[in-house]
Amino acid sequence: MSVTAMPAARRRAAIPPVIMCAIAWIALMVLVAILADLIAPTHYATQNLRARLQPPVFWGGSWAYPLGTDAIGRDMLSRLIYGIRFSILIAVLGTLIGALLGTLLGILAAWRRGMVEEAIMMMVDVQAALPFVILALAVLAFFGNSFVLFVIIVGLDGWERYARLARGLVLSAQESGYAVAIRTLGAGPLRTYGGHILPNIAGALVVQMTLNFPGTILLETSLSFLGLGIQPPLTSLGLLLGSGRALLLNAWWIAVLPGVVIFLTTLSMSLFGDWLRDRLDPTLADH
Amino acid sequence: MLVLFLIKTGRALLTVLLCVTFVFVVLRLSGDPAETLLPDNTPPATVDEYRARWGLDRPLPEQYVLYLAAVARGDFGRSFGDNRDALEVVLERVPATLLLGGATFLLALSIGIPLGIVAAIRRNTAVDRAVMGFAVFGFSTPNFFLGILLILLFTMQLRWLPSSGSETWLHMVMPVFTLGTAAAGTLARFTRTAMLEVMGQPFLRTARGKGATEGIAIRRHALPNAAIPVVTVIGFQLGGLIGGALVTETVFAWPGVGRLLVSAVAGRDLAVVQAIVLLVAATMVTANYLVDLAYGLLDPRIRDARR
Numbered sequence: 001m002s003v004t005a006m007p008a009a010r011r012r013a014a015i016p017p018v019i020m021c022a023i024a025w026i027a028l029m030v031l032v033a034i035l036a037d038l039i040a041p042t043h044y045a046t047q048n049l050r051a052r053l054q055p056p057v058f059w060g061g062s063w064a065y066p067l068g069t070d071a072i073g074r075d076m077l078s079r080l081i082y083g084i085r086f087s088i089l090i091a092v093l094g095t096l097i098g099a100l101l102g103t104l105l106g107i108l109a110a111w112r113r114g115m116v117e118e119a120i121m122m123m124v125d126v127q128a129a130l131p132f133v134i135l136a137l138a139v140l141a142f143f144g145n146s147f148v149l150f151v152i153i154v155g156l157d158g159w160e161r162y163a164r165l166a167r168g169l170v171l172s173a174q175e176s177g178y179a180v181a182i183r184t185l186g187a188g189p190l191r192t193y194g195g196h197i198l199p200n201i202a203g204a205l206v207v208q209m210t211l212n213f214p215g216t217i218l219l220e221t222s223l224s225f226l227g228l229g230i231q232p233p234l235t236s237l238g239l240l241l242g243s244g245r246a247l248l249l250n251a252w253w254i255a256v257l258p259g260v261v262i263f264l265t266t267l268s269m270s271l272f273g274d275w276l277r278d279r280l281d282p283t284l285a286d287h
Numbered sequence: 288m289l290v291l292f293l294i295k296t297g298r299a300l301l302t303v304l305l306c307v308t309f310v311f312v313v314l315r316l317s318g319d320p321a322e323t324l325l326p327d328n329t330p331p332a333t334v335d336e337y338r339a340r341w342g343l344d345r346p347l348p349e350q351y352v353l354y355l356a357a358v359a360r361g362d363f364g365r366s367f368g369d370n371r372d373a374l375e376v377v378l379e380r381v382p383a384t385l386l387l388g389g390a391t392f393l394l395a396l397s398i399g400i401p402l403g404i405v406a407a408i409r410r411n412t413a414v415d416r417a418v419m420g421f422a423v424f425g426f427s428t429p430n431f432f433l434g435i436l437l438i439l440l441f442t443m444q445l446r447w448l449p450s451s452g453s454e455t456w457l458h459m460v461m462p463v464f465t466l467g468t469a470a471a472g473t474l475a476r477f478t479r480t481a482m483l484e485v486m487g488q489p490f491l492r493t494a495r496g497k498g499a500t501e502g503i504a505i506r507r508h509a510l511p512n513a514a515i516p517v518v519t520v521i522g523f524q525l526g527g528l529i530g531g532a533l534v535t536e537t538v539f540a541w542p543g544v545g546r547l548l549v550s551a552v553a554g555r556d557l558a559v560v561q562a563i564v565l566l567v568a569a570t571m572v573t574a575n576y577l578v579d580l581a582y583g584l585l586d587p588r589i590r591d592a593r594r
Binding site: 122123125126129130131132133134135137138139140141142143144214218221222225226227228238241242244245248249252255256259262263266267270271 | 301317429430431432526527537548551560561563568572
């Protein structure tokens with residue numbers, strides 16, 4: 001509810017410095033994820049057993065390993081870069097999966113109404129009543145872990161929020177003038193919903209995606225941290241942090257560096273998402 | 288009120304049934320339950336006896352009914368780990384988790400709600416910004432990272448607090464703080480929003496116009512009305528708390544249900560996993576059900592609107 005008396009034009013013009021920093025950090029993470037192969041000094045699995053547990057350069061280490069090394073002499077900078085790549089990749093894929101499935105179900109519910117809507121909304125209620133991480137763990141336990149399954153599970157987190165949002169938006173959109181007009185002109189459901197209503201509600205869905213993104217990153221990193229997510233030799237920020245837990249006494253940087261990256265990324269995404277939502281629709285602020 | 292009560296009860300039971308069905312489906316999809324649920328070295332006679340007891344030789348719909356009956360009896364199978372009843376293994380971990388969760392809840396409530404109220408009253412001041420900064424910080428910091436930072440500072444540097452176990456109250460300090468920060472942050476944010484919404488309402492202007500002091504206007508008129516959305520959020524927080532307990536109990540070696548679930552998943556001790564999943568589901572549904580009922584009791588508008 002931080003609706004201020006500021007004129008709309010000024011609200012739009014100025015991007016607060018904090019948000020600029022957040023956007024810059026997110027852009028940096030995306031660039032690192034895309035360019036990992038080019039910028040990483042070594043492959044993330046390359047070992048140098050003669051350089052184990054080297055400290056970072058700012059903690060008395062050398063420039064050969066700017067962020068130090070881990071217990072089997074792997075370059076932390078390279079591991080961090082690839083960790084960012086895997087974590088960002090999973091979070092992006094996961095966000096898309098959840099948004100796609102949830103939106104489709106939401107549109108379906110609003111279009112068919114009746115029993116279809118009842119069934120979908122019942123599933124939404126059940127999902128909202130349960131901690132998702134518990135279901136995720138149950139599926140991982142029963143089926144065993146694989147990269148694809150893990151990405152799908154991470155993606156399903158939050159589908160019910162998209163479904164609820166999309167249903168509400170479509171319900172009001174399909175009664176508005178343009179939707180009635182296009183239907184009267186004889187457009188089929190695909191054209192009405194896909195071609196006309198979806199583009200009109202996309203803004204709110206994108207905001208929901210940015211708000212969901214931090215949770216998706218946290219789910220992936222938490223599960224990987226617990227050893228139940230991404231499996232070695234692949235790496236992720238959570239897995240890196242988890243591997244550093246046992247070495248806190250000798251080499252704090254192994255756990256702390258990936259932790260800082262996760263924290264800054266989720267923080268930036270939360271700030272950016274909140275700001276985006278307030279800008280697009282001030283009436284939604286802080287709900 | 289009776290109608291509302293019946294609808295709510297029916298929905299809660301249906302939700303539990305759907306959860307049990309979900310576990311049943313996942314369990315059947317993942318292979319022969321007699322093999323996945325029993326330890327590898329189980330004698331064939333026991334496997335056959337197990338198959339007969341769970342009706343695994345019968346058609347699927349009949350199996351489903353038998354599964355429901357077994358779950359209703361609290362029979363979730365046996366744990367691989369020590370070949371004991373899975374429910375028993377889980378239940379002995381419950382007190383530790385309840386202790387941790389209860390203390391966290393108290394901490395989150397006693398920090399989050401006052402901060403939210405203060406931020407709303409002092410809107411757009413430095414106090415408000417500080418509180419909101421804390422809230423964003425609170426729910427952006429991953430549990431596992433906060434836990435590790437606390438261990439680095441208080442166990443390794445200052446040597447004030449033990450980093451693992453649950454013997455004394457000192458062992459509780461860091462896990463409770465780790466879990467409570469995010470919950471307090473979320474709660475502060477929601478309380479602030481709810482307060483701001485109520486404070487803009489005409490009835491508050493009326494109260495002030497009738498000569499109520501600002502203190503009375505807030506205590507007598509704003510707080511009770513803002514309490515309703517906050518109660519709902521508290522219900523939702525329980526889910527976050529359970530998720531957070533998985534990580535926090537593992538980081539601090541707290542002997543609760545969360546840590547048991549993590550090790551059961553890692554060791555594929557499926558009987559224990561299904562017992563925990565269904566217990567958590569039942570707990571969550573019960574909590575939401577109670578919150579819903581409390582909600583109806585608190586607010587006559589809701590009671591009547593849903594009839």
